[in-house]
Amino acid sequence: MAAGRILVDQNVLDGYGHVSARHDRDPSRYLMTRSLAPELVTAADIMEYDLESNPVDARGRAMFIERFIHGEIYKGRPDVKAVVHCHSPSVIPFGVTGVPLRPLYHMSAFIWEGVPVFDIRDAMGGMTDMLVRSPAIGHALARTLGGRAVALMRGHGAVIVGASLPVAVFRSVYLEMNAKLQAQAMAQSANIRYLEPEEARRAEASIAGTLGRPWELWKRKALGK
Amino acid sequence: MAAGRILVDQNVLDGYGHVSARHDRDPSRYLMTRSLAPELVTAADIMEYDLESNPVDARGRAMFIERFIHGEIYKGRPDVKAVVHCHSPSVIPFGVTGVPLRPLYHMSAFIWEGVPVFDIRDAMGGMTDMLVRSPAIGHALARTLGGRAVALMRGHGAVIVGASLPVAVFRSVYLEMNAKLQAQAMAQSANIRYLEPEEARRAEASIAGTLGRPWELWKRKALGK
Amino acid sequence: MAAGRILVDQNVLDGYGHVSARHDRDPSRYLMTRSLAPELVTAADIMEYDLESNPVDARGRAMFIERFIHGEIYKGRPDVKAVVHCHSPSVIPFGVTGVPLRPLYHMSAFIWEGVPVFDIRDAMGGMTDMLVRSPAIGHALARTLGGRAVALMRGHGAVIVGASLPVAVFRSVYLEMNAKLQAQAMAQSANIRYLEPEEARRAEASIAGTLGRPWELWKRKALGK
Amino acid sequence: MAAGRILVDQNVLDGYGHVSARHDRDPSRYLMTRSLAPELVTAADIMEYDLESNPVDARGRAMFIERFIHGEIYKGRPDVKAVVHCHSPSVIPFGVTGVPLRPLYHMSAFIWEGVPVFDIRDAMGGMTDMLVRSPAIGHALARTLGGRAVALMRGHGAVIVGASLPVAVFRSVYLEMNAKLQAQAMAQSANIRYLEPEEARRAEASIAGTLGRPWELWKRKALGK
Numbered sequence: 001m002a003a004g005r006i007l008v009d010q011n012v013l014d015g016y017g018h019v020s021a022r023h024d025r026d027p028s029r030y031l032m033t034r035s036l037a038p039e040l041v042t043a044a045d046i047m048e049y050d051l052e053s054n055p056v057d058a059r060g061r062a063m064f065i066e067r068f069i070h071g072e073i074y075k076g077r078p079d080v081k082a083v084v085h086c087h088s089p090s091v092i093p094f095g096v097t098g099v100p101l102r103p104l105y106h107m108s109a110f111i112w113e114g115v116p117v118f119d120i121r122d123a124m125g126g127m128t129d130m131l132v133r134s135p136a137i138g139h140a141l142a143r144t145l146g147g148r149a150v151a152l153m154r155g156h157g158a159v160i161v162g163a164s165l166p167v168a169v170f171r172s173v174y175l176e177m178n179a180k181l182q183a184q185a186m187a188q189s190a191n192i193r194y195l196e197p198e199e200a201r202r203a204e205a206s207i208a209g210t211l212g213r214p215w216e217l218w219k220r221k222a223l224g225k
Numbered sequence: 226m227a228a229g230r231i232l233v234d235q236n237v238l239d240g241y242g243h244v245s246a247r248h249d250r251d252p253s254r255y256l257m258t259r260s261l262a263p264e265l266v267t268a269a270d271i272m273e274y275d276l277e278s279n280p281v282d283a284r285g286r287a288m289f290i291e292r293f294i295h296g297e298i299y300k301g302r303p304d305v306k307a308v309v310h311c312h313s314p315s316v317i318p319f320g321v322t323g324v325p326l327r328p329l330y331h332m333s334a335f336i337w338e339g340v341p342v343f344d345i346r347d348a349m350g351g352m353t354d355m356l357v358r359s360p361a362i363g364h365a366l367a368r369t370l371g372g373r374a375v376a377l378m379r380g381h382g383a384v385i386v387g388a389s390l391p392v393a394v395f396r397s398v399y400l401e402m403n404a405k406l407q408a409q410a411m412a413q414s415a416n417i418r419y420l421e422p423e424e425a426r427r428a429e430a431s432i433a434g435t436l437g438r439p440w441e442l443w444k445r446k447a448l449g450k
Numbered sequence: 451m452a453a454g455r456i457l458v459d460q461n462v463l464d465g466y467g468h469v470s471a472r473h474d475r476d477p478s479r480y481l482m483t484r485s486l487a488p489e490l491v492t493a494a495d496i497m498e499y500d501l502e503s504n505p506v507d508a509r510g511r512a513m514f515i516e517r518f519i520h521g522e523i524y525k526g527r528p529d530v531k532a533v534v535h536c537h538s539p540s541v542i543p544f545g546v547t548g549v550p551l552r553p554l555y556h557m558s559a560f561i562w563e564g565v566p567v568f569d570i571r572d573a574m575g576g577m578t579d580m581l582v583r584s585p586a587i588g589h590a591l592a593r594t595l596g597g598r599a600v601a602l603m604r605g606h607g608a609v610i611v612g613a614s615l616p617v618a619v620f621r622s623v624y625l626e627m628n629a630k631l632q633a634q635a636m637a638q639s640a641n642i643r644y645l646e647p648e649e650a651r652r653a654e655a656s657i658a659g660t661l662g663r664p665w666e667l668w669k670r671k672a673l674g675k
Numbered sequence: 676m677a678a679g680r681i682l683v684d685q686n687v688l689d690g691y692g693h694v695s696a697r698h699d700r701d702p703s704r705y706l707m708t709r710s711l712a713p714e715l716v717t718a719a720d721i722m723e724y725d726l727e728s729n730p731v732d733a734r735g736r737a738m739f740i741e742r743f744i745h746g747e748i749y750k751g752r753p754d755v756k757a758v759v760h761c762h763s764p765s766v767i768p769f770g771v772t773g774v775p776l777r778p779l780y781h782m783s784a785f786i787w788e789g790v791p792v793f794d795i796r797d798a799m800g801g802m803t804d805m806l807v808r809s810p811a812i813g814h815a816l817a818r819t820l821g822g823r824a825v826a827l828m829r830g831h832g833a834v835i836v837g838a839s840l841p842v843a844v845f846r847s848v849y850l851e852m853n854a855k856l857q858a859q860a861m862a863q864s865a866n867i868r869y870l871e872p873e874e875a876r877r878a879e880a881s882i883a884g885t886l887g888r889p890w891e892l893w894k895r896k897a898l899g900k
Contacts, residue, residue: 015664016557035660037667065656087557092631096554097639104321106355106381107241107312121649129652130556130645155645156556181317187412187637189322195355195380199346202354206290210260214240217262329771331805331831332691332762406767412862414772420805420830424796427804431740435710439690442712465889466782485885487892515881537782542856546779547864571874579877580781580870605870606781637862 003165004038005222007084012172013038017086017157020070021165023048030074030083034061051075052135065131068138069159076142080161082168087157090179095152101178103195104185107207108178110149110171112200118144119154130156150175166215167208173218228390229263230447232309237397238263242311242382245295246390248273255299255308259286276300277360290356293363294384301367305386307393312382315404320377326403328420329410332432333403335374335396337425343369344379355381375400391440392433398443453615454488455672457534462622463488467536467607470520471615473498480524480533484511501525502585515581518588519609526592530611532618537607540629545602551628553645554635557657558628560599560621562650568594569604580606600625616665617658623668678840679713680897682759687847688713692761692832695745696840698723705749705758709736726750727810740806743813744834751817755836757843762832765854770827776853778870779860782882783853785824785846787875793819794829805831825850841890842883848893 003021007013015037023029033045047063048056053071055063070083094101094115101115120128123140132138132153145151145159149171152158160175162168185192195203228246232238245257258270272288273281278296280288295308319326319340326340345353348365357363357378370376370384374396377383385400387393410417420428453471457463465487473479483495497513498506503521505513520533544551544565551565570578573590582588582603595601595609599621602608610625612618635642645653678696682688690712698704708720722738723731728746730738745758769776769790776790795803798815807813807828820826820834824846827833835850837843860867870878 015667016660035663037663039667040670065660087555089627089631090634092555093635093638096643097635097641098643099638104380105312105317109355119643121646127646127648127652129656130559130649131653131656133656154643155554155649177314181314183634183638184315184408185318185322188318188324188408191322193321193323193344193379196346196352198352199355199380202352203356206354206356206358210241210290213260213262217240217264220265329830330762330767334805402764406764409765409858410768410772413768413774413858416772418771418773418794418829421796421802423802424805424830427802428806431804431806431808435691435740438710438712442690442714445715465892466885485888487888489892490895515885537780539852539856540859542780543860543863546868547860547866548868549863569868571871577871577873577877579881580784580874581878581881583881604868605779605874633859633863 002219002223003082003084003169004033004041006169006218007086007172008039009222010173010218012084012086012088012176014087017084018064018066018070019165019168020083022074022081027078029056030070032064032067032070035064053138065133068135069132069141072135072138072142073145073159073161077147077161079163082162082165084160084168084172085157086160086172088172088176088179090176090183091152091158092155093183094179095154095156095158099186101152101175101182103178103200104182104192105174105178106195106199106203108174109195109200109203109207111175111178112195112197112204113148115150115152116144116146116148117152117154120156121154166211169218170211170214173214227444227448228307228309228394229258229266231394231443232311232397233264234447235398235443237309237311237313237401239312242309243289243291243295244310244390244393245308247299247306252303254281255295257289257292257295260289278363290358293360294357294366297360297363297367298370298384298386302372302386304388307387307390309385309393309397310382311385311397313397313401313404315401315408316377316383317380318408319404320379320381320383324411326377326400326407328403328425329407329417330399330403331420331424331428333399334420334425334428334432336400336403337420337422337429338373340375340377341369341371341373342377342379345381346379391436394443395436395439398439452669452673453532453534453619454483454491456619456668457536457622458489459672460623460668462534462536462538462626464537467534468514468516468520469615469618470533472524472531477528479506480520482514482517482520485514503588515583518585519582519591522585522588522592523595523609523611527597527611529613532612532615534610534618534622535607536610536622538622538626538629540626540633541602541608542605543633544629545604545606545608549636551602551625551632553628553650554642555624555628555631556645556649556653558624559645559650559653559657561625561628562645562647562654563598565600565602566594566596566598567602567604570606571604616661619668620661620664623664677894677898678757678759678844679708679716681844681893682761682847683714684897685848685893687759687761687763687851689762692759693739693741693745694840694843695758697749697756702753704731705745707739707742707745710739728813740808743810744807744816747810747813747817748820748834748836752822752836754838757837757840759835759843759847760832761835761847763847763851763854765851765858766827766833767830768858769854770829770831770833774861776827776850776857778853778875779857779867780849780853781870781874781878783849784870784875784878784882786850786853787870787872787879788823790825790827791819791821791823792827792829795831796829841886844893845886845889848889
């Protein structure tokens with residue numbers, strides 16, 4: 001799956017994190033690699049899951065503990081065709097400080113509906129190992145995400161969804177970028193002119209039409225390695 | 226066109242952004258690639274436009290939505306032979322905070338006349354999709370730029386002009402550098418000794434004579450990949 | 451020894467720093483390379499030391515001045531099988547400001563017991579050359595470390611221990627990451643939600659089970675160069 | 676000359692900056708490449724100068740405008756055998772804010788005598804093009820440097836000297852590192868524990884004995900490209 005390698009190449013994923021896609025013929029299934037660093041993945045590593053995140057044909061392959069992130073989101077969001085879970089570095093500080101991420105860059109307009117923070121301690125009412133290791137936690141995360149594009153996970157990372165793999169990958173790259181730029185802008189001044197919701201909605205629609213351009217580039221760079 | 230690849234190699238461009246050059250025999254025309262990531266460009270991708278940004282011979286090739294940035298600047302600035310539009314990361318915070326970019330590094334002396342910020346919301350009197358998608362917006366941006374070397378575009382990026390491709394490319398690289406260094410200096414102290422206009426004017430003139438040195442290096446590195 | 455190369459590849463070591471492992475059949479001995487940049491090491495460069503840090507069979511090979519860091523820790527910590535000494539950049543500021551490193555990222559949960567700072571000036575009661583060049587200084591450092599995973603060394607770097615080489619390497623990578631993220635979070639806000647000790651203990655245990663995933667990746671990347 | 680390539684590889688030099696060495700048999704001469712980006716240099720590009728910075732045998736090769744930095748320092752400092760002039764990014768903010776660089780890292784102990792800032796505007800009593808383009812300016816810079824290891828040049832860069840090429844190169848790398856770490860430490864806290872002069876003197880002496888280790892590594896990496 002090229003998506004994982006692209007995200008490694010773009011510094012969104014490292015040895016951890018995962019990307020999934022809803023099955024294109026059976027919307028009650030999704031595809032994700034076995035538990036493996038994204039850079040090492042080959043076609044034989046792709047597994048199929050139902051929306052309860054049970055493997056269709058495990059053949060002994062190790063599964064990601066946190067596959068419930070994916071299954072629970074697909075269950076409640078028919079519009080979502082791809083999910084990225086990452087530990088993207090610049091977003092982690094926003095998850096622990098409670099400073100809201102807001103779009104200040106037209107490429108990152110897709111966060112105009114806000115970026116909620118899923119705090120597993122509050123959501124599950126106590127101490128956990130921080131991992132989304134059950135359908136219940138996955139469901140709580142999906143509820144925090146709601147109809148939005150992105151949710152942060154406190155002390156952990158983020159989940160990003162999209163209507164296609166390229167959209168979810170694009171959003172993952174430009175979420176990281178917005179977080180980095182917003183941190184720099186906040187260091188310069190308390191007065192930041194963010195995108196207005198109306199600007200963001202329009203920018204998002206326009207930029208959606210150009211996704212093929214970076215996608216081709218990223219794919220070629222990531223797979224050419 | 227080597228310029229695009231150099232700017233990718235120097236982290237000024239990514240999958241987005243574009244470089245153009247005025248036609249060297251017909252000043253009422255300019256050259257720019259079809260809509261494509263700069264890294265993927267080959268000679269066959271170069272298109273010719275008139276100053277209204279109409280293609281001379283499109284042959285079905287996709288055009289950049291924002292080609293009007295280029296056409297409208299060439300129209301009003303006979304001295305300009307090359308234009309770069311980029312999303313250079315360190316300049317974006319300056320575009321949204323209103324903190325003025327000022328030269329603190331002799332290599333970046335070319336911004337001594339100031340770096341205006343084009344706010345599309347103010348200029349067009351309302352909400353847009355943030356893109357310079359019409360001659361009218363391009364014209365407004367060109368007016369904000371005036372006779373200067375650089376203008377920022379709020380929440381979007383920058384436009385950089387020059388009397389030649391190497392000059393515009395050099396300025397793009399050292400604009401990013403000045404933004405980065407100014408942000409660091411501002412984090413250290415409120416008292417920054419910037420270049421005086423007279424120092425900057427002289428430094429710019431002296432450094433203009435040395436452009437061949439980095440240009441040869443950048444070209445070799447970018448094309449050797 | 452792959453560990454050294456992995457840490458260079460992950461930007462934890464540069465031309466300086468060293469990794470050791472306790473001998474797997476004789477716990478009163480440890481293995482470390484001769485004095486050499488980690489990237490240049492081959493099997494022939496590995497030397498054996500007793501817990502006083504005397505070489506078993508030096509054969510004229512140059513030794514690291516600071517080998518006492520390793521020997522003195524192995525002496526007092528039977529649970530420790532591997533030791534990393536590094537100049538990891540993001541942790542150095544924490545060593546000189548006295549700002550405590552705390553886990554804000556589940557991957558870095560292993561520092562939940564706190565990260566003490568070894569100040570050689572205080573510990574040795576006066577001026578030194580900053581190096582752990584004697585058993586006495588090594589012993590003082592081991593005492594500061596106590597039963598914990600990590601100690602910083604003021605104006606110098608850090609020492610990281612683990613129950614295996616992959617654990618010590620993993621901790622070195624994610625110590626640097628936590629330091630970087632904590633500095634960014636502190637720049638954003640004074641209110642940071644760190645991992646609770648109970649969350650951290652559980653997260654550390656869960657993540658311990660996944661170490662093979664990045665280890666395989668890092669090894670392949672570092673050795674594939 | 677390997678030194679230039681090493682410094683490019685270590686991000687101290689880019690298309691600009693230069694390294695020189697005093698002639699090893701004739702102390703009244705020094706060697707420096709013709710005006711060329713350091714990465715492109717070959718043996719045929721090395722020129723010889725007297726201490727007035729007149730070329731011994733120019734053969735039409737272009738000279739660096741700022742060669743007087745080198746000649747004037749060699750003239751007054753018989754102990755200096757190598758000089759680096761660079762635009763090392765992290766030091767430039769310190770040159771314009773007046774915040775003193777101080778050693779907080781034992782590898783950077785060599786700045787314990789202080790890092791003066793040469794402000795060409797003050798030194799020359801007025802506006803210049805910021806370049807050390809004459810013996811008089813070079814002499815003023817050498818006076819600011821005095822007997823120290825490093826001087827910053829306001830809005831421009833730095834000059835670093837050493838008793839050998841490896842020393843000057845080592846200092847250039849770890850000057851940049853100290854500047855970066857000090858900026859980070861200052862962002863965290865106003866209370867920074869710097870090295871005491873006595874610690875720094877001793878650390879510098881001890882580390883001097885280990886220079887061969889990074890030098891071998893850097894040379895191999897830079898020349899292996």
